[in-house]
Amino acid sequence: MADSYQKQVATRRLLVFPHVAAPVFVASAVLIFAFVGLGIGYHAAMAGIARQIHLWIADNLGWFYTGAVAVFPVFAVALAVSRYGDVRLGDPLERPKYRRVTWFAMLFSAGMGIGLLFWSVAEPLSHYLAPPYGEGGTREAGHLALRLTFFHWGLHAWAIYVVTALGLAFFAFRHKLPLSLRSVFYPLVGDRIYGSFGHVVDVFAVIGTMFGVATSLGLGVMQVNSGLDYLFDIGQSHTAQLLLIAGITAAATASVVSGLDNGIAKLSRVNVFAALVMLVSVLALGPTSFLLDAFLEGTGEYLHKLIELSLWTQATEDGSWQADWTLFYWGWWISWSPFVGTFIARVSRGRTIREFVIGVLLVPTIAVMLWMTVFGASAIYVQHTGAAALAGYVDGEVSQAFFALLDALPGATATAALATVIVMLFFVTSSDSGSLVIDMLTAGGHDDPPRVQRVFWAITEGVVAATLLLGGGLQALQTAAITTGLPIAAILLLLCYTLYRGLATERIATNAEDEGPESSAKRMGLETRAVGEGDPTSHRA
Numbered sequence: 001m002a003d004s005y006q007k008q009v010a011t012r013r014l015l016v017f018p019h020v021a022a023p024v025f026v027a028s029a030v031l032i033f034a035f036v037g038l039g040i041g042y043h044a045a046m047a048g049i050a051r052q053i054h055l056w057i058a059d060n061l062g063w064f065y066t067g068a069v070a071v072f073p074v075f076a077v078a079l080a081v082s083r084y085g086d087v088r089l090g091d092p093l094e095r096p097k098y099r100r101v102t103w104f105a106m107l108f109s110a111g112m113g114i115g116l117l118f119w120s121v122a123e124p125l126s127h128y129l130a131p132p133y134g135e136g137g138t139r140e141a142g143h144l145a146l147r148l149t150f151f152h153w154g155l156h157a158w159a160i161y162v163v164t165a166l167g168l169a170f171f172a173f174r175h176k177l178p179l180s181l182r183s184v185f186y187p188l189v190g191d192r193i194y195g196s197f198g199h200v201v202d203v204f205a206v207i208g209t210m211f212g213v214a215t216s217l218g219l220g221v222m223q224v225n226s227g228l229d230y231l232f233d234i235g236q237s238h239t240a241q242l243l244l245i246a247g248i249t250a251a252a253t254a255s256v257v258s259g260l261d262n263g264i265a266k267l268s269r270v271n272v273f274a275a276l277v278m279l280v281s282v283l284a285l286g287p288t289s290f291l292l293d294a295f296l297e298g299t300g301e302y303l304h305k306l307i308e309l310s311l312w313t314q315a316t317e318d319g320s321w322q323a324d325w326t327l328f329y330w331g332w333w334i335s336w337s338p339f340v341g342t343f344i345a346r347v348s349r350g351r352t353i354r355e356f357v358i359g360v361l362l363v364p365t366i367a368v369m370l371w372m373t374v375f376g377a378s379a380i381y382v383q384h385t386g387a388a389a390l391a392g393y394v395d396g397e398v399s400q401a402f403f404a405l406l407d408a409l410p411g412a413t414a415t416a417a418l419a420t421v422i423v424m425l426f427f428v429t430s431s432d433s434g435s436l437v438i439d440m441l442t443a444g445g446h447d448d449p450p451r452v453q454r455v456f457w458a459i460t461e462g463v464v465a466a467t468l469l470l471g472g473g474l475q476a477l478q479t480a481a482i483t484t485g486l487p488i489a490a491i492l493l494l495l496c497y498t499l500y501r502g503l504a505t506e507r508i509a510t511n512a513e514d515e516g517p518e519s520s521a522k523r524m525g526l527e528t529r530a531v532g533e534g535d536p537t538s539h540r541a
Contacts, residue, residue: 021199021202021442021443021444023196023199023203024199024202024203024206024441024442024444025442027199027203028203028206028207028210028438028441028442029460031203031207032206032207032210032211032460032464035207035211036464036467036468040467040470053483054323054328054331054483055320055323057327057331057483057486058320058322058323058327059323061486062313062314062322062323062327063313064486064489065327065330065331065485065486065489066310066311066312066313066326066327066330067311068489068490068492068493069156069159069160069310069330069334069489070156070310070311071493071496072156072159072160072162072163072492072496073155073156073159073310073361075159075163075496076159076162076163076166076357076361077357077361079166079353079357079499079503080353080354080357080358080361081354083507084353084503084507085352085353085354085357086352086353086354087170087174087352087353087503087506088174088350088351088352088353089166089169089170089173089174089345089348089349089350089351089352089353089356090169090173090174090349090350091173091174094173094349094350095350096348096349096350096351097347097349097350098265098347100359101269102265102268102269103347103348103359104272104359104363104364105265105268105269105271105272106264106265106268106343106347106433107344107347107359107360107363107364108268108271108272108275108364108367109264109267109268109271109272109426109429109430109433110268110339110340110343110344110429110430110433114216114217114219114220114223114423114426114427114430115216115219116275116368116371116426117223117402117419117422117423117426118219118220118223118398118399118402119398120371120372120375120376120402121375121376121378121379121390121393121401121402121404121405122393122394122398122401122402123149123152123372123376124145124146124149124372124375124376124377124379124380125145125376125379125380125383125390125391125393125394125401126145126394127141127144127145127148127149127325128141128142128144128145128380128383128384129141129383129391129394131144131145131148132144132148132314132317132321132322132325133317137384142377142380142384143297143298143301145376145380146294146298146301146302146372146373146376146377147298147301147302147305147309148309148325149372149376150298150299150302150369150372151302151306151309151326152325152326152329153329153368153369153372154302154365154368154369155306155361155365156310156330156333157329157333158360158361158364158365159361160333160334160337160492161333161337161340161341161344161360162356162357162360162361163337163341163492163495163496163499164337164338164340164341164342164344164345164492164495165340165341165342165344165345165348165356165360166345166353166356166357166499167184167341167495167496167498167499168180168181168183168184168341168342168345169345169348169349169356170499170502170503171183171184171186171498171502172345172445173345173349174506175502177193177445178444178445178446179342179345179346179440179445179446180198180201180202180205180342180440180441180444180445181201181202181205181338181342181441181491182194182197182198182199182201182202182445183445184494184495184498184499185197185198185201185494185498186498187498187501187502188494188498201491202441202442204338204484204487204488205338205339205342205441206438206441206442207484208335208336208338208339208484208488209336209338209339209434209437209438209441210434210438210460210461210464211335211464211484212332212335212336212339212434213339213430213431213434213461214461214464214465214468215465215468216430217245217427217430217431217461217462217465218465218468218469219399220423220426220427220430221241221244221245221248221427221465221469222236222241222399222469223399223402223423224244224248224420224423224424224427225237225240225241225244225399226397226399226400226402226403227403227416227417227419227420227423228240228244228420230400230403230407230416231413231416231417231420238469238470241466241469242466242469242470245462245465245466245469246462246466248424248427248428248431248462249431249458249459249461249462251424251428252427252428252431252432252435252458252461252462253455253458253459255267255428255429255432256432256435256436256451256454256455256458257451257454257455264429264432264433264436267425267428267429267432268429270425271422271425271426271429274418274421274422274425275371275422277418278415278418278419278422279370279371279374281411281414281415281418282374282375282378282406282409282415283374285409285410285411285415286374286378286381286409287378287381290377290381291373291374291377291378291381294373294377295369295370295373295374295377298369298373298377299369302369312326330485330489331483331484331485331486332485333485334485334488334489334492335484335485335488337488337492338437338441338488339433339434339437339438342437342440342441343433343436343437344360346436346437346440348360375402375405378405378409379401379405382405382408382409387408388404388405388407388408390404390405390408402419403416403419406419431458431461431462432458434457434461435454435455435457435458435461436454438457439453439454439456439457442457
């Protein structure tokens with residue numbers, strides 16, 4: 001069936017693009033550039049509308065966001081410890097293509113990337129100075145700041161990616177369906193995933209991915225500009241940022257042309273190694289004992305309060321803190337889930353569900369918590385002791401907060417230079433992996449589409465990021481990306497059901513002596529067809 005669909009896609013070519021799902025490609029490109037055009041011409045109005053939508057969602061549907069995100073880590077852990085944990089995401093005898101070190105590096109680079117540097121100082125310091133409850137600037141506020149930061153960047157964030165990637169990998173690698181979000185609905189809608197229904201799902205995934213990646217690239221380029229300004233006093237301007245976008249997009253395009261193994265994989269290893277050097281350097285140069293104490297204590301408090309945090313809705317408290325922070329992050333991670341989930345699924349083929357959940361949920365969470373402690377707790381320590389005044393950067397130039405912290409520590413020039421390089425590398429890997437995923441979605445779920453299409457999307461991401469910076473629409477697009485998380489959250493809840501149904505059906509078929517894999521597929525509605533069987537255009541694209 002998947003082969004028939006790929007043949008069908010191949011017959012619908014656009015200009016120089018040899019392998020394109022025409023409806024998804026055209027609709028996505030038109031909507032992306034139309035929305036960017038509106039963002040340039042009417043950025044103030046767009047920002048206002050997007051903000052009102054976000055506040056309406058927070059006021060009326062915040063409970064749904066909170067409840068949905070609370071489900072994902074429970075579902076992921078339950079699968080890992082259940083009888084389905086030994087199910088392999090691929091053929092029964094298939095083994096992973098990438099070593100664990102490379103795999104972890106790619107997970108880390110795609111899953112968080114630039115945000116780790118952009119928010120690692122600003123967010124904990126913000127919570128310390130203006131907590132959702134209690135007095136700011138106190139010891140209790142410091143504990144709460146780390147706990148909330150761990151909550152926003154920890155298990156729940158990665159569980160969203162785990163659920164998305166598991167669903168995609170299971171249906172794509174075990175049942176030979178396209179590696180795209182449409183495939184997880186096959187048990188519910190059958191062959192309609194190959195028609196308009198599937199096109200709409202994939203278009204939505206492409207748009208969310210494009211705006212999510214472009215927004216992060218915009219944030220990253222502002223931070224690179226801040227780093228270069230700190231090092232060479234070049235100033236901060238749109239001109240400098242556009243030149244940076246052009247240069248780094250060219251590097252991302254070169255990485256795309258190199259392919260997944262020679263491009264993203266190698267850059268991800270270099271990126272993680274550089275980030276590790278930065279982490280150890282700041283840990284050694286900063287208040288080391290305080291940071292290690294804070295990590296252990298913060299981890300304990302986070303785990304102790306995990307259920308309470310997961311279900312907290314600020315129902316009896318005034319203010320918009322949760323809407324501005326927790327719901328912001330939930331919408332942001334969910335809107336990124338088609339992109340990150342597809343990429344993680346692509347590089348995780350051959351692993352068991354148990355290994356996958358441990359690798360994607362626990363390892364990155366621990367790494368992120370350590371990173372946030374080293375930089376966030378260092379910022380709190382510096383602010384509290386009066387060694388430097390960092391508070392002004394929280395409400396002002398957030399992109400400079402990271403370099404302001406480094407300036408308060410020994411070896412500032414070296415660490416600032418390294419941080420600038422790391423942001424650039426994260427920029428390249430984010431653009432590279434984002435281009436790969438968008439290309440796969442617009443190529444009918446093909447897991448290795450032609451590079452010319454990846455180049456197109458890599459350049460488009462740079463153009464979109466540059467356009468948003470010029471038009472002042474970055475904030476509006478960021479908020480708009482958050483609102484797209486609402487329908488995707490409902491999709492992911494359905495994905496949990498279809499994945500469980502698929503796993504249960506496979507087990508029933510395996511345990512039945514008189515049933516084979518064909519019967520297993522039929523039980524779930526996943527009938528497979530031999531290559532070339534029937535009319536390859538029998539499903540409408």
